[in-house]
Amino acid sequence: MASVEPIAKERDRLLHRSARVVGLGSTIVALLSFSVPGVLPLASYLATLPLFLVMAFALYRMGIGRSLLWVILGLASGLAILVVAQIPNGHSETTALADAMVPLAGAALGAFAMVLASTVPRLLVLVVGAAIAVTLVQFASPHPEELSRQAVSVAVGWALAGILGYWLGASVPRAARKIFSIGRAHRAERQASETEAQRRQGARLLHDTVLATLTLLAHSGFGVTASALQQQAGDDARLLRQLRLGASPVPQSSGSYNLEQTEESILGTTLESVKQRFGRMGLEVSWHGTGQVLLPSDVLDAFLLALAECLENVRRHAGVTDAHVTITDDETTVRAMVTDAGVGFDLKDIDEARLGFKDSVVGRLQEVGGNARLFSSPGSGTTVVLEVPK
Amino acid sequence: MTEMSQPEENTLGVIVGRRRSHGGVPAASTAAHAMRQASTAGASLGTGYLGIGAGVIAGVQALFGIGLFVWNVGAYPSLAPIVVSWFIYIASLIGVGVTLATRGERMSGLLFGAFLVAQACVVALDFVAIWPLHNVGQFATASVSVGFGLLVAVTLRRASEMLIATGLLGAAFVAAILLTTPLTSETLPSQFGILALAVLPPAFGVYVVQRFRRVVQLELDRVLVQSTISAPRFAVGMLASEELARLDLAAEDLLDSVATGKTKLPLSPKIASTAASLATELRLHLIEGRRETWLYHAITESEQLGKGVTLSDPGSLAGLLDPHQRDGLLAAVWLLVSAKGKVPSTAQLTLGPIKSSVEDASAHTVTVPIVITTTGVPRNRVDPTTWNAIGKAGRFIDSTQNSSLRVEIECVVANPANQ
Numbered sequence: 101m102a103s104v105e106p107i108a109k110e111r112d113r114l115l116h117r118s119a120r121v122v123g124l125g126s127t128i129v130a131l132l133s134f135s136v137p138g139v140l141p142l143a144s145y146l147a148t149l150p151l152f153l154v155m156a157f158a159l160y161r162m163g164i165g166r167s168l169l170w171v172i173l174g175l176a177s178g179l180a181i182l183v184v185a186q187i188p189n190g191h192s193e194t195t196a197l198a199d200a201m202v203p204l205a206g207a208a209l210g211a212f213a214m215v216l217a218s219t220v221p222r223l224l225v226l227v228v229g230a231a232i233a234v235t236l237v238q239f240a241s242p243h244p245e246e247l248s249r250q251a252v253s254v255a256v257g258w259a260l261a262g263i264l265g266y267w268l269g270a271s272v273p274r275a276a277r278k279i280f281s282i283g284r285a286h287r288a289e290r291q292a293s294e295t296e297a298q299r300r301q302g303a304r305l306l307h308d309t310v311l312a313t314l315t316l317l318a319h320s321g322f323g324v325t326a327s328a329l330q331q332q333a334g335d336d337a338r339l340l341r342q343l344r345l346g347a348s349p350v351p352q353s354s355g356s357y358n359l360e361q362t363e364e365s366i367l368g369t370t371l372e373s374v375k376q377r378f379g380r381m382g383l384e385v386s387w388h389g390t391g392q393v394l395l396p397s398d399v400l401d402a403f404l405l406a407l408a409e410c411l412e413n414v415r416r417h418a419g420v421t422d423a424h425v426t427i428t429d430d431e432t433t434v435r436a437m438v439t440d441a442g443v444g445f446d447l448k449d450i451d452e453a454r455l456g457f458k459d460s461v462v463g464r465l466q467e468v469g470g471n472a473r474l475f476s477s478p479g480s481g482t483t484v485v486l487e488v489p490k
Numbered sequence: 491m492t493e494m495s496q497p498e499e500n501t502l503g504v505i506v507g508r509r510r511s512h513g514g515v516p517a518a519s520t521a522a523h524a525m526r527q528a529s530t531a532g533a534s535l536g537t538g539y540l541g542i543g544a545g546v547i548a549g550v551q552a553l554f555g556i557g558l559f560v561w562n563v564g565a566y567p568s569l570a571p572i573v574v575s576w577f578i579y580i581a582s583l584i585g586v587g588v589t590l591a592t593r594g595e596r597m598s599g600l601l602f603g604a605f606l607v608a609q610a611c612v613v614a615l616d617f618v619a620i621w622p623l624h625n626v627g628q629f630a631t632a633s634v635s636v637g638f639g640l641l642v643a644v645t646l647r648r649a650s651e652m653l654i655a656t657g658l659l660g661a662a663f664v665a666a667i668l669l670t671t672p673l674t675s676e677t678l679p680s681q682f683g684i685l686a687l688a689v690l691p692p693a694f695g696v697y698v699v700q701r702f703r704r705v706v707q708l709e710l711d712r713v714l715v716q717s718t719i720s721a722p723r724f725a726v727g728m729l730a731s732e733e734l735a736r737l738d739l740a741a742e743d744l745l746d747s748v749a750t751g752k753t754k755l756p757l758s759p760k761i762a763s764t765a766a767s768l769a770t771e772l773r774l775h776l777i778e779g780r781r782e783t784w785l786y787h788a789i790t791e792s793e794q795l796g797k798g799v800t801l802s803d804p805g806s807l808a809g810l811l812d813p814h815q816r817d818g819l820l821a822a823v824w825l826l827v828s829a830k831g832k833v834p835s836t837a838q839l840t841l842g843p844i845k846s847s848v849e850d851a852s853a854h855t856v857t858v859p860i861v862i863t864t865t866g867v868p869r870n871r872v873d874p875t876t877w878n879a880i881g882k883a884g885r886f887i888d889s890t891q892n893s894s895l896r897v898e899i900e901c902v903v904a905n906p907a908n909q
Contacts, residue, residue, distance in 0.1 A: 110705045110709065111705070113705075114698075114701055114702060114705050117701060118701060121698075122690075122694050125690055125693075125694065126690065129682055129690070132682050133678075133682045134679075136678040136679055136682075138676075139675055139679055195628075195680070196677075196679055196680075197679075199627070199628075199679040199683055200679035200683075202680075202683050203683050203686055207686070207690070249561065252554070252557075253554075256551070256554045260547055260550060260551060263543070263546060263547055263550065268540065268543070268698065271537075271540045271702065272536075275535060275537075275539075275706050278536060279706065279709050282710065282713065283713030283714060283717060286717050287720060290717045290718070291720075293728050293731040294721070294722070294725050294731065296731060296735065297726035297731035297735075298726065300738060301734070301775075304776070307772065310741055310772070311772060313745060314741060314745075314766075314769035314772070317744070317748065317757055317761075317762060317765040318765040319762070326755040329748070329755060330749050331749075334745070334746075334748075334749030334750075336741075336745045337745035340741060341746075343738065344738065344739065344742065
């Protein structure tokens with residue numbers, strides 16, 4: 101769908117359709133003028149009628165296709181009317197005939213100029229057509245030797261129609277260029293909105309707590325103290341604001357009211373959002389093992405934060421672009437093993453605190469009754485085992 | 491938080507409120523802005539240049555009119571009214587031109603009103619000048635130019651206003667002709683001519699501008715929809731994305747007003763039900779699998795495609811097509827449904843199921859069969875460029891079904907199992 105071809109077609113269709121309307125409208129006026137009794141002898145008048153029909157048909161067909169054929173047929177039949185109309189008289193005493201010819205010669209035939217103001221061959225047809233039309237009208241005036249008002253009117257009619265056609269034709273590509281740049285902006289906008297939607301959908305933990313709070317509000321906060329609900333609403337609103345401003349906030353807790361027992365989340369779907377977040381930052385995370393583990397939300401929070409922290413360490417320090425997370429569970433424990441094939445390090449050389457490991461990983465897990473263990477040696481990658489109780 | 495409102499629409503297909511963003515794009519986007527620009531009266535997308543053209547035509551015609559006046563100058567019993575008339579006409583054209591150039595392409599009601607009053611004066615003075623000559627058709631000059639003068643407003647004012655002004659002009663001419671000119675076979679043709687010359691140009695102008703706007707809107711629709719061809723295999727789409735952001739904001743507002751105590755607890759039933767519907771919609775938006783293929787988004791977001799195209803793609807196979815194939819398929823469908831015929835054209839797209847053979851199990855490519863069945867598209871009315879477009883998507887066989895085109899395309903795409 102190249103941008104040039106369809107718009108050129110649209111432009112031509114616009115020109116031809118417009119010329120058809122102008123031409124047919126003017127033809128009606130021309131026919132009315134010819135029909136005034138006394139302007140033409142009856143025989144001449146009747147002779148022009150079939151030509152009017154041919155011309156109207158040509159105008160109609162011109163509006164459908166882009167062929168020059170109908171233009172030429174229409175012009176020929178119109179000019180033939182001008183000839184037939186003045187055959188018997190030879191010479192007229194009044195301006196009535198010339199006046200009656202002006203709508204036909206200047207406007208109905210001039211309409212063809214709208215589709216002729218483009219290429220050289222078409223311009224040639226335009227000039228020839230205009231010259232013949234002006235000449236024929238000039239002959240119909242009482243004093244053919246003096247330039248008549250009617251002949252000048254016809255010439256002006258052709259000129260105006262030509263200008264209109266040229267200008268209309270030039271306006272379309274100009275508009276198309278503008279539209280094209282709007283389209284480019286729109287493409288960028290679409291990509292941005294997609295990323296934004298994915299970021300919002302990825303903020304699952306946040307939305308879980310927001311949904312819980314909204315549901316509580318929908319039940320008018322039944323069974324929860326007003327101050328606890330207000331507190332929770334404030335926390336959630338703050339997190340939503342952070343989300344809106346571009347951060348990916350994760351709620352630290354789901355509040356102090358009795359949501360903990362009922363609000364359990366499936367691990368798999370939340371893991372996917374973590375994976376996507378790291379994928380965007382250049383670390384490809386592969387998941388292995390079960391995703392169908394239900395955890396109380398405070399445990400899930402701690403588990404995910406610890407996991408994210410480990411992956412962040414891999415991203416920053418390991419020097420590799422992929423990491424593996426294996427999730428296993430038994431009756432009492434959910435276990436995640438984060439491994440990478442990166443540079444590794446000697447546990448003795450690196451203070452665990454420097455990696456933030458003690459605070460952000462071990463500390464968090466211990467709060468919910470879990471634990472973390474770290475295995476590494478230089479050159480052979482790193483493995484972290486995270487455990488939380490079910 | 492009493493102003494907390496119901497969501498006006500949800501992207502699950504139900505329009506709750508009256509707001510509906512134009513052409514399937516988010517109301518706040520550049521595209522929607524462009525859509526509004528292109529479709530409102532006085533729209534400027536691409537019509538600015540057209541307006542200048544109208545000015546040029548009015549100018550050329552005014553020169554001719556002045557020429558005619560000079561030609562007839564000996565016939566006037568009194569020159570004052572006609573000279574003043576021409577002066578007002580030229581001044582009003584220049585005035586409008588200068589205002590548009592300095593104030594931007596907008597014509598306020600005040601400016602339009604003043605312009606019309608000036609034109610009325612022009613017509614009145616011209617008629618006063620030629621009244622004693624008893625032949626409006628032969629001597630009217632400035633008053634005829636008014637019809638062309640109205641063209642300068644044609645891109646900036648409503649079609650109905652233009653047509654009313656044109657009608658008034660026509661009525662003035664008819665009245666003047668009937669009152670002053672003896673109608674004989676000698677004078678009548680030029681009266682028809684002058685009436686047509688006064689009335690038809692603005693009427694044609696209105697028509698041309700309407701058609702031009704239609705072209706611009708179609709093109710805009712096409713270009714906007716084209717942005718889907720670079721979308722990932724599955725996408726949320728712009729409407730759903732905007733909707734999610736809006737729901738998040740509504741939730742934030744509600745929670746915030748609860749937290750700050752602006753909304754008192756326990757909640758009134760109305761706000762409680764707002765919270766419930768917010769939660770429901772938010773939950774539905776967060777469910778995985780609400781993502782659709784680019785083709786689905788293209789069809790739902792486009793005014794032109796949305797009218798006539800139905801899609802059946804249970805396996806979401808459209809997402810597998812590469813941008814080149816998408817481009818071809820979209821162009822083909824576009825051309826098929828925009829074909830002008832007696833009955834509106836429709837197209838039904840069916841994708842899949844994937845053809846697989848035993849030895850191909852580990853092949854790098856798979857074939858997605860696409861069947862396009864149409865109604866109201868006779869084979870001989872198909873635009874020739876359609877075949878090129880279909881060819882971009884893949885090898886195809888065309889046939890006729892119920893006297894309308896049917897195309898089967900074999901679209902070869904990268905095997906998703908290898909990705």
